[in-house]
Amino acid sequence: MKNTKELHDYKKSKNALVRFFNANTSNEVGGRDLPLWRQILLQVLTLVIALEVMFPILYIITLSFSSSTARPSSLQLIPKEISLVAYGQVLDRPTANPVSFIELLRNSFFLSFGVGAIALLIAVTAAYSFSRFNFKMRQVLMVMIFIPLLMPAVGLSTPLYLLMNSFRVFQCGGAIAIEPFMTCVGGQLLFNLRDSLLGVGIAMIAGALPFAVWNLKGYLDTIPKELEEAAAIDGASPNQIFFKIVLPLAVPQLAVTFFLGFIGHWQEFAMPWLFLTKPQDYTLSMTLYNMTGQYANAIPWNRFAAMAVIVALPVAITYIALQKYITSGLTAGGVKG
Amino acid sequence: MAMSEIAGAATRGAKFRRAILPYLYLIPAFAVMTIITFYPLVYQVIVSFTDFQTKDLRLGLASPALNFIGLQNYVDILTAGLPVQNFEFFRILTYNFWWALTNVMVHVPAGVLIAVLLNVQGLWLKRVYRAVYILPVVVPPLVVATVWRNIFDEQYGALNQFLTAIAMWFGSTDIIQIRWLTEYAPPIPWLLPNGPLPLAYYAMMLANFWLGWPFMTVVATGALQSIPKDLYEAASIDGASDTQQFWNITVPLLRPAMIPASVYGFTTSFNLFAFVYFMTGGGPARSTEILVTFAYDLVRNLRLFGAAAAFSVFIFFVSLTVFLITNRITHATQSYTEA
Structure with missing residues (x-):
């Protein structure tokens, strides 16, 4: 019994290996084999493209393993030394400010996760409405949803800054005053919405909504309407149809949309940089941005590279792992059947 | 269209509920967007008619030093009248x-x-x-x-x-x-x-x-x-x-x-x-x-907030045109039934 199972496992693993090296995307057994000379020709071509892709990435990785903080004076794509000094320094003391790596990571995660989740929650009902109903003003309202794409983020950031900045909490003697609803003269500032991750998060949702609505609507369009009609005949209310039928079917696309949004928020630095002033609120991307700036020659290059790898790595690994779902999700979002 | 037949057979109350349903589903999105998109947008349009400067940032539109200068910002952008070197709107647009x-x-x-x-x-x-x-x-x-x-x-x-x-x-x-x-x-x-x-x-x-x-x-x-x-x-x-x-x-x-x-x-x-x-x-x-x-340079380095707002309005209309044309191609805003 045990032996047959082992044999089976072995066969499975061998198949996995075969599949890995020779993936047949059409899920079709057989088909014509590639002649060796063509295989070699195509391999050369794909390798050249792979090198083109890897070239800047190898440059950054090599730099991150270097112990020298100076700007590299020659091109190096294979690390001469594997020194973890830069990683150590970045993890130990990422900025000149008293803020730990864990705090930066937590802020980044809090911001990306929060914005992604809330935008998704708001977007899915809107996407459902746009996908399934034909009502007056539909086209106009949908164009309105896309306004943040039309107006550059920097165009909306000044009013948002002023709006968030007007919401402040003061310690006024023994009482607490909340501006703009109460006034307090000479009180001690406890909380400024503009200067908090919460405020930045709220501001970032505006930019996150259009993509989420667009991507979800495209997918909802592909769910056959017959399912809902059948449920309606069985007496399900429109809300039940949405929560019991449409929402469960949309879960894979919800995940893809959330993750694609997450990547964007994870890399966002302009809006947080404009709003936040307290180092303990900084995110990883802001730190990375802070390392470039106008003093290009003063950058500790190896630390910048190490930070870049740290910021990009989690996203890259997840993306590659979920690539299949992301591809089909994006295609469903964009293509109308 | 089995759905609408069912709705037709139902009472008037159900019909009404069905008619407002799509709007109900839109409420969360539009409630959020009213505060973080539409309000800033309107605000920005107002600012574009003023000479908003850094000193006005504290009080915003309530600032006493704020002057309404009409379409001056728009004219300045189109005629390269901004105090900015090497700026020409149509060249940037073409590029x-x-x-x-x-x-x-x-x-x-x-x-x-x-x-x-x-x-x-x-x-x-x-x-x-x-x-x-x-x-x-x-x-x-x-x-x-x-x-x-x-x-x-x-x-x-x-x-x-x-x-x-x-x-x-x-x-x-x-x-x-x-x-x-x-x-x-x-x-x-x-x-x-x-x-x-x-x-x-x-x-x-x-x-x-x-x-x-x-x-x-x-x-x-x-x-x-x-x-x-x-x-x-x-x-x-x-x-x-x-x-x-x-x-x-x-x-x-x-x-x-x-x-x-x-x-x-x-x-x-x-x-x-x-x-x-x-x-x-x-x-x-x-x-x-x-x-x-x-636009970023106008706000962050040149601090010309009024001109930046007017510039954003221009970008808005340029992008809107592009969006409406591409929307005709991709049908992104069409509903399921129209497809």
């Missing part, structure tokens, strides 16, 4: 469109060809290549721009070092120091007469090529896999060559997927803020400036 268009025109064919290459039956290491090719999509634009800026650096840059090595091989002893990102003289002066393209444009095209084609490959791969294999088999039985199969089967069947992807790529390139800002900052002499980078 911006040219930049987005040429990028898409390069990314889409490259993306499709590479996807086709990856889809060849029996190709070894397919999965490895698929994983590697996706990497540019996930590297933060800031990092991409910094790396490429280094590659194009006149002294330390990899490209000049590479060219020097080749030149030495041919017997030259000079060190090549091409100012890829800062040279103002355009290599091809007659291209884009409204404002010749500097060397930096070509350098950025090259760097953005690296960034752009993998996304197109992802989309094209997805679409390729949904093309039934029988079509190719039937075609080859009928004696169609590989080239004929590519043009008559692959290309037409990829089109529905590639058109929305091209539109998406166009909008992305059109507003490619982080990349352009970190590659050249719009230089030399604002010749690679796109609309969004200039």
Whole structure:
């Protein structure tokens, strides 16, 4: 019994290996084999493209393993030394400010996760409405949803800054005053919405909504309407149809949309940089941005590279792992059947 | 339309509930957007009619020093009357469109060809290549721009070092120091007469090529896999060559997927803020400036908030036009029943 199972496992693993090296995307057994000379020709071509892709990435990785903080004076794509000094320094003391790596990571995660989740929650009902109903003003309202794409983020950031900045909490003697609803003269500032991750998060949702609505609507369009009609005949209310039928079917696309949004928020630095002033609120991307700036020659290059790898790595690994779902999700979002 | 028949059979109350249902589902999105999108938008339009400055930031529109100057900001932008050097609205606008268009025109064919290459039956290491090719999509634009800026650096840059090595091989002893990102003289002066393209444009095209084609490959791969294999088999039985199969089967069947992807790529390139800002900052002499980078410069460095607001309104109308045209192509706002 045990032996047959082992044999089976072995066969499975061998198949996995075969599949890995020779993936047949059409899920079709057989088909014509590639002649060796063509295989070699195509391999050369794909390798050249792979090198083109890897070239800047190898440059950054090599730099991150270097112990020298100076700007590299020659091109190096294979690390001469594997020194973890830069990683150590970045993890130990990422900025000149008293803020730990864990705090930066937590802020980044809090911001990306929060914005992604809330935008998704708001977007899915809107996407459902746009996908399934034909009502007056539909086209106009949908164009309105896309306004943040039309107006550059920097165009909306000044009013948002002023709006968030007007919401402040003061310690006024023994009482607490909340501006703009109460006034307090000479009180001690406890909380400024503009200067908090919460405020930045709220501001970032505006930019996150259009993509989420667009991507979800495209997918909802592909769910056959017959399912809902059948449920309606069985007496399900429109809300039940949405929560019991449409929402469960949309879960894979919800995940893809959330993750694609997450990547964007994870890399966002302009809006947080404009709003936040307290180092303990900084995110990883802001730190990375802070390392470039106008003093290009003063950058500790190896630390910048190490930070870049740290910021990009989690996203890259997840993306590659979920690539299949992301591809089909994006295609469903964009293509109308 | 079984749904509407059912609704028709129901009572008037149910009919009403059904009529307002789509709006109810829109309430959360519009409640949020009223505060964080529409309010700032209206605010921005008001600011665009004023001489809003840094000192007004504390009190906003309530500031006593604020003057309403009518359409002066708009006129200044169109007639290059802003106190900004090398600024001409229509030159930036033309360049911006040219930049987005040429990028898409390069990314889409490259993306499709590479996807086709990856889809060849029996190709070894397919999965490895698929994983590697996706990497540019996930590297933060800031990092991409910094790396490429280094590659194009006149002294330390990899490209000049590479060219020097080749030149030495041919017997030259000079060190090549091409100012890829800062040279103002355009290599091809007659291209884009409204404002010749500097060397930096070509350098950025090259760097953005690296960034752009993998996304197109992802989309094209997805679409390729949904093309039934029988079509190719039937075609080859009928004696169609590989080239004929590519043009008559692959290309037409990829089109529905590639058109929305091209539109998406166009909008992305059109507003490619982080990349352009970190590659050249719009230089030399604002010749690679796109609309969004200039808007950012107006707010962050020049502190001309009124002019920046007016500029944003211009961008809004430009983008709206582009959006409405592309929407006709992709039908993004159509409902399920209209499709």
